[in-house]
Amino acid sequence: MNLLICARCGARTDVPVVDPDGPVVCCADCGHRQPFLRLPVYCVTGPSGTGKSTVARLLAPWLADRYVLLEQDVLWLAGLRDPADDHRLFRSAWLRMIAMIHQSGRPAVLCGTVAPPEFEPLPERALFSEIRYLSLVCDPDVLAERLRNRPAWRQWDEPRIAEMLEYAAWIDENAERLSPPLSLLDTTTAPVESTAAAVYTWITGEDRPPARPV
Template sequence: MNLLICARCDAYTDTPVVEADPPVLHCVECGHRRPFRRLPLFAVTGPSGTGKSTVGRLLTERLSDRYVVVEQDVLWVDGLRDPSHHHRLFRSTWLRMAAMIHQNGRPVVLCGTVVPPEFEPLPERALFSEIHYLSLMCDPEVLAARLRARPAWREWDEPRIAEMLEYAAWIRENAATMTPPMTLLDTTDASVEETAHAVQEWITSHTATP
């Protein structure tokens, strides 16, 4: 199921070659062409504290018959915390994992902080028909209060909170001009259930029948 290994000659590549319509993986070593499922990926993203993980739990209950909902931070381990190139190793690992899950016929909903410039340039991007980005947002005062209320083990001190507020402002300013654009969803006054419903509607509105 590893799409980076040729099913015929066992050659490995970090840069998959994809021929579309219908989607086929082309091995440059032996010429083998292997059909695969090239599905859309749904990135439910946003600054820390906007509700991604909480909403993800509800999405798992509501979408489990059609999608696979996963939490990005589960792979945030020492071996993947490479600070260079927008954490490329971490991002590439997630795209490879999602593409492998897609071979079971269900699109992945990935809950975690990411923006298009961190996914779109990667070689693994070719394994997906599209990546849709929905960023949860909230007012700065509410976001700061949520982060301060987190348990001590999360280590949200004031400098780190200030950095996250700057990141949130950057997303709000640039979301519409990214490639592809990011959709913003304000969670300031919404309940968790209302936010989960809105995210569910966004996902299904971008999905053809699997």
């Protein structure tokens, strides 16, 4: 269900008007009030090389019956690459997609590199009760080595690695000052299973994930 198209008159908007007490989306053309599920989004973020994709694979069997787990890069298409506008089209596309997924009754966990300043100002942010952010982080020397060891098709040359290290330093410096703040989880020496279990606890509030099938 596309919440940006009125179910009564078919009018389309890029700026949804949301009454959070409903919650309902209000059509500016005909006044129709469409009830919808306004759920939270859980963003597992951080610089490339900190372990997001690996953790996501381990989370999937633990979360599949209650959450929808998504990999951000799957929508990184030519038509959505708009760096002049801080990739706004790409970010908006994700929020619109997640809002539709939420109407199935399960909140989304989005794994990818994103920070609050890239989601919070967007008009689609009104479609969610909250967006929570957990950033995986790593020692810069270890992070650089992980990126150098990636397959050649991923094109991690030294200038690109330096750019990612700058982004990692920005996260470390600004995490607590962002709105909402970024929670941090260090993956430098932690076994990946432990990291995945910690992310599971952050998402669900439960002490530990269920046992994996033998």
